[in-house]
Amino acid sequence: MSAPEAVVLAAGEGRRLRPLTAYQPKPMLPVANRPVIDYVIDALVETGVERVVVVVGHRRQRIQTHLTGRYPDLDLTFVSQDTRLGSGHALQQAAGHVDDPFLVVNGDNVIDADDVRAVRSRFDELDAEATVAVTRSETPEEYGVVTLDRGLIADIDEHPVDREGYLVNAGVYVFRESVFPALERTERRNGELHLTDAIGELPGPVTSVFVDGWLDPSTPWGLLTVTAAVLADRTEPRIDSSARVHESAVVAPGAVVGPDCVVGPGVVLGRGTCLQENVHVGANSVVERTVVSTDARIGAGVVLRDSIVGVGAQLADAVVAASGSTDVALDGRLYPDVTFGTVVADRARVGANATLLAGCQVGAEATVGPGVVLTHTVSDQVEVTC
Amino acid sequence: MCGITACVSHGGSIQPLLEGLQRLEYRGYDSAGIAVRNGSGIETMKRVGEVEELVDAVDHLSTESAVFDGPVGIGHTRWATHGGVTDANAHPHVDCTGEIAVVHNGIIDNYDSLKRDLEDRGCRFASETDTEVIPHLIEAGLDEGLSPEAAFRAAASKLSGSYAIAAIVGDRDTIYATRSGSPLVFGLGQGQSFLASDVPAFIQYSDRVIYLHDGDVLTVDLDGYRLTDSAGRPVDREIETVDWDPETATKAGYEHYMLKEIHEQPMSLRETIRGRVGGDGGVDLEAFDPGTFADVDGIHLVGMGTSYHAAMYASTLFTTRDVPAFPYVAGEYGVIKPPVTEDTLVVAVTQSGETADTLDAVRRARAAGARTLAVTNVLGSTITRECDDALFIRAGPEIGVAATKTFSSQVTALTLLCERVVADVTSRRGGDASVLDAVSALPGHVQEVLDTTNAEAVAGDFRGSRAWLFIGRGLGHPVAMEGALKFKEISYEHAEGFAAADLKHGPLALVDEDTPVFAVFTGRDDEATLNNVKEVQARGAPVVAVTDDVDGPIGEFADYVLAIPDTHPDVAGILANVQLQLVAYYAANLMDRPIDKPRNLAKCVTVE
Numbered sequence: 001m002s003a004p005e006a007v008v009l010a011a012g013e014g015r016r017l018r019p020l021t022a023y024q025p026k027p028m029l030p031v032a033n034r035p036v037i038d039y040v041i042d043a044l045v046e047t048g049v050e051r052v053v054v055v056v057g058h059r060r061q062r063i064q065t066h067l068t069g070r071y072p073d074l075d076l077t078f079v080s081q082d083t084r085l086g087s088g089h090a091l092q093q094a095a096g097h098v099d100d101p102f103l104v105v106n107g108d109n110v111i112d113a114d115d116v117r118a119v120r121s122r123f124d125e126l127d128a129e130a131t132v133a134v135t136r137s138e139t140p141e142e143y144g145v146v147t148l149d150r151g152l153i154a155d156i157d158e159h160p161v162d163r164e165g166y167l168v169n170a171g172v173y174v175f176r177e178s179v180f181p182a183l184e185r186t187e188r189r190n191g192e193l194h195l196t197d198a199i200g201e202l203p204g205p206v207t208s209v210f211v212d213g214w215l216d217p218s219t220p221w222g223l224l225t226v227t228a229a230v231l232a233d234r235t236e237p238r239i240d241s242s243a244r245v246h247e248s249a250v251v252a253p254g255a256v257v258g259p260d261c262v263v264g265p266g267v268v269l270g271r272g273t274c275l276q277e278n279v280h281v282g283a284n285s286v287v288e289r290t291v292v293s294t295d296a297r298i299g300a301g302v303v304l305r306d307s308i309v310g311v312g313a314q315l316a317d318a319v320v321a322a323s324g325s326t327d328v329a330l331d332g333r334l335y336p337d338v339t340f341g342t343v344v345a346d347r348a349r350v351g352a353n354a355t356l357l358a359g360c361q362v363g364a365e366a367t368v369g370p371g372v373v374l375t376h377t378v379s380d381q382v383e384v385t386c
Numbered sequence: 387m388c389g390i391t392a393c394v395s396h397g398g399s400i401q402p403l404l405e406g407l408q409r410l411e412y413r414g415y416d417s418a419g420i421a422v423r424n425g426s427g428i429e430t431m432k433r434v435g436e437v438e439e440l441v442d443a444v445d446h447l448s449t450e451s452a453v454f455d456g457p458v459g460i461g462h463t464r465w466a467t468h469g470g471v472t473d474a475n476a477h478p479h480v481d482c483t484g485e486i487a488v489v490h491n492g493i494i495d496n497y498d499s500l501k502r503d504l505e506d507r508g509c510r511f512a513s514e515t516d517t518e519v520i521p522h523l524i525e526a527g528l529d530e531g532l533s534p535e536a537a538f539r540a541a542a543s544k545l546s547g548s549y550a551i552a553a554i555v556g557d558r559d560t561i562y563a564t565r566s567g568s569p570l571v572f573g574l575g576q577g578q579s580f581l582a583s584d585v586p587a588f589i590q591y592s593d594r595v596i597y598l599h600d601g602d603v604l605t606v607d608l609d610g611y612r613l614t615d616s617a618g619r620p621v622d623r624e625i626e627t628v629d630w631d632p633e634t635a636t637k638a639g640y641e642h643y644m645l646k647e648i649h650e651q652p653m654s655l656r657e658t659i660r661g662r663v664g665g666d667g668g669v670d671l672e673a674f675d676p677g678t679f680a681d682v683d684g685i686h687l688v689g690m691g692t693s694y695h696a697a698m699y700a701s702t703l704f705t706t707r708d709v710p711a712f713p714y715v716a717g718e719y720g721v722i723k724p725p726v727t728e729d730t731l732v733v734a735v736t737q738s739g740e741t742a743d744t745l746d747a748v749r750r751a752r753a754a755g756a757r758t759l760a761v762t763n764v765l766g767s768t769i770t771r772e773c774d775d776a777l778f779i780r781a782g783p784e785i786g787v788a789a790t791k792t793f794s795s796q797v798t799a800l801t802l803l804c805e806r807v808v809a810d811v812t813s814r815r816g817g818d819a820s821v822l823d824a825v826s827a828l829p830g831h832v833q834e835v836l837d838t839t840n841a842e843a844v845a846g847d848f849r850g851s852r853a854w855l856f857i858g859r860g861l862g863h864p865v866a867m868e869g870a871l872k873f874k875e876i877s878y879e880h881a882e883g884f885a886a887a888d889l890k891h892g893p894l895a896l897v898d899e900d901t902p903v904f905a906v907f908t909g910r911d912d913e914a915t916l917n918n919v920k921e922v923q924a925r926g927a928p929v930v931a932v933t934d935d936v937d938g939p940i941g942e943f944a945d946y947v948l949a950i951p952d953t954h955p956d957v958a959g960i961l962a963n964v965q966l967q968l969v970a971y972y973a974a975n976l977m978d979r980p981i982d983k984p985r986n987l988a989k990c991v992t993v994e
Contacts, residue, residue, distance in 0.1 A: 060639065064640065076636075
């Protein structure tokens, strides 16, 4: 592949990450203070991609504004998927905007440049019709499980009933323009057009390659795990030069403090904790393995573990979000025994001395009154006073 | 008011010139033209309309006959001042022989007398423009036996007014350029050089630039360049590297630059604020150490258009903190001649830093002994050289003619300046912590407005209204004025902004059921404004309240609410303005207006 171009699929909402995705799409969620989609674009740019078509949909403005500001040198084109009818339908929106052959990458998974290189060189080696990256997952039932036949893709099952395959589709592909007519021929399932279904319709062999840089923050605790994995090798904390951290605060290696943050005296920021941008943390708060998003305000004496705080959320003094092993339901599915604290979504407010039990979620713009012991999830914009 | 470009390139100048003109269209777009020198002399091409018309004409010619190109060329996109919008009045202008071509941005004040002299000497004029005297003056110099450069210098020395000029003279592959009061920047590329009114014209070819000063004369050819002062002595100007890229001037998937820029506000405000809200509750403005303003006993704020509204806003901030401050329309400043002393601080607010009226006001203030401070978006702009100090708003390039993100950043930067000045004047340490907390939360609050706004629905429901009225009190007043200005600029509809208190004293006669009234509530004196709302409602007008009091009395009385987050009254107006930007945008979009290039307007007004 010379002069490579890429399509980044970034139109989805990330339903299992609700309520964090009420106002921002999943590709914009921060992993170690950088939106997921930045990892994708960096991987592409590092391997020489100069032109990227981004398919946007849910809260598209966030992605458009961010990427054009962050990547001024990159030739970016945005196309809109106005109704979300599956990954195949998303790719169809890019038809006519890319030259043969081209990369297609999910915008909501963390990947690295080696993954992209592997897919490209496998495609070039065997001059295939397409190449699909595969990887291993602990939860293959969540992904398209890939069946291989001597290195060629034999089948991708989006709804596997058993877990025998263990190899899953990592969402990094090379296609030719033949994918567009193949998509036309592909049958929709429940009204959705899946990119993986179109692979069986391609007119030539589809090769595969194993990649291991792939991480999918598909659930709130998954976001924390992915963040921890990205920061695992850090031996120093990373503190932005415009942040003000009180000399008595303790910032662990593998913690990240972003621009304009203010960290008060006696604060402890543990490994895997990320304060994104313009976050204020009051005196003596303890924040461990927790993601705190831009503009959030954390009072004094707050304890947060294994939790996620959304953009502009406000936690008053002495709020406690404990972590524990708990069962969590997301998008109609139960996840038993996950180790997790809480989600306080964008612009939610939690009053002083409130306690949020493990597994509770506070919706976007919801309010939890002072002293409340929260034992259940609060929907967006709802107020809980006792 | 116009944009000029020039290019010297082995590879041909036409492509960079046309691209440059397209990027300069924000400076004017009623006609465009180009002149190139090649083996057969100087060829010109001019077209009424947007630069696209010119590009089509050049394409057409190039496919039909010989290629229209040459190693040396000049170009121009016009915003008419002297003479109507015609092909003849479009630049470049040539002399009687057709051997000299000139493009010009600015106004030649003495063109009338120069023109009469030249006509007496037998020159024939083809246009009604002031510019055309320049090629004829150069021609006269050549006739007297001067070299092209000497003739160019002699012509420039006869001009009074404001100008940036680029000229091609005779059979030399050289461009001659100079400026006085209008912007001109030189770009040094690989085997090619550029001149333009603004950096975006050539940034994709070169990021190494020299900002010319008034009186500088530049000669540039394929071998290099020479920069001299008006007397011909060599001058040494620093080559600066510009760090922004042409891709920042793309629409990023938005339908218009204006909508893109509205959505950029959380990001641009973070840049405005970054590092400036200090840890001890004070402000940290790079150039201004504590105590800098200790002697200030009064402030004049000058600006035009949107920048004037930012100046109004800031003067109210200063005044309510007991620092006497007055806003002036900059174009009136030299007319009114307000008295100043050496302890008067004159704050010049201008996005581009090139606004002619504002530059004039500053020159007058300096001459009268006042201290001057520029609040601007553009590094290296003329205002930063004319003023004693500069505070940069760091909003990034703004392409939409209707200012949006730069207003928000101007007001925010002025709010921080106010904290610094008040602390210095009153010798109090630190600023007002509650204001600074609100400033720090502002980018997120603007994002909240963008995430939750119902402005599109409001604009749709009032589609076809006879007039759109905006009222506000205190800091809400400049916001109402700015809301109406935005509306006028891009929708061409009748819109007016008033002080709410003044409503009963005349404007109320405009009010009926077909005139929606937008009332700006800042959280201060809201009860009085609510009484004004009831007055207009009693006359049948629908009221749209911009307020944080969605569930309280204001939300109850208003017919529609545009909600803003609860914040300090000093910054609530910035959030209210974002809602009004969106209403104006969606209303204009429903009417299919050319939002980024409203008729008769230009981004940067470099003429009085």
